[in-house]
Amino acid sequence: MRQQRRDFLALVSLMAPAGLLPAGVVRAEEWNKTAFSAKSMDDLLRILGAGAPKLSAEVVLVAPEIAENGAVVPVEIESKLSDTRSIAILIEKNPNIFTASFSIPSGTLPWVQTRVKMAETCNVYVLVKAGGQFYYTNKEIKVTLGGCGG
Numbered sequence: 001m002r003q004q005r006r007d008f009l010a011l012v013s014l015m016a017p018a019g020l021l022p023a024g025v026v027r028a029e030e031w032n033k034t035a036f037s038a039k040s041m042d043d044l045l046r047i048l049g050a051g052a053p054k055l056s057a058e059v060v061l062v063a064p065e066i067a068e069n070g071a072v073v074p075v076e077i078e079s080k081l082s083d084t085r086s087i088a089i090l091i092e093k094n095p096n097i098f099t100a101s102f103s104i105p106s107g108t109l110p111w112v113q114t115r116v117k118m119a120e121t122c123n124v125y126v127l128v129k130a131g132g133q134f135y136y137t138n139k140e141i142k143v144t145l146g147g148c149g150g
Helices: 002-015 041-048
Strands: 059-062 073-079 084-091 098-103 111-116 122-130 133-143
Touching (some): 059 122, 084 111
Antiparallel strands (some): 059 073, 084 122, 122 133
16 A cells, blocks of 8 residues: 555656646645634634534544654544544644644545644644534643654
């Protein structure tokens, strides 16, 4: 599987400069600068239009209780909610609370696995937009070695 991914990325990296791919295929979506610069959870939820999201057991966050190195904390997220459109990772005490955002196209499995940086022990929130509403779950992760500048 990894070899296939490498082959695909190599092919795209050769096709893009040659003009063989449409501009939208190789250009990242516009990023939400305002959201990434939010300084509080309330401000971030307001910017994202989430209001007061509902706690949901249908949003599953798998992450370690203790992260030995805050620079590489593995997280796995699954939304069991129908019509999931986006998944966002919010880390309460990071310099940038809005850590990552993933758009989930229709017909795609709403599952994400990644690694995040954590500055210190705090709550990690997962915010899911599904069916036009926002839902969340959270988990405290203890960090023994800082990752964001520590």
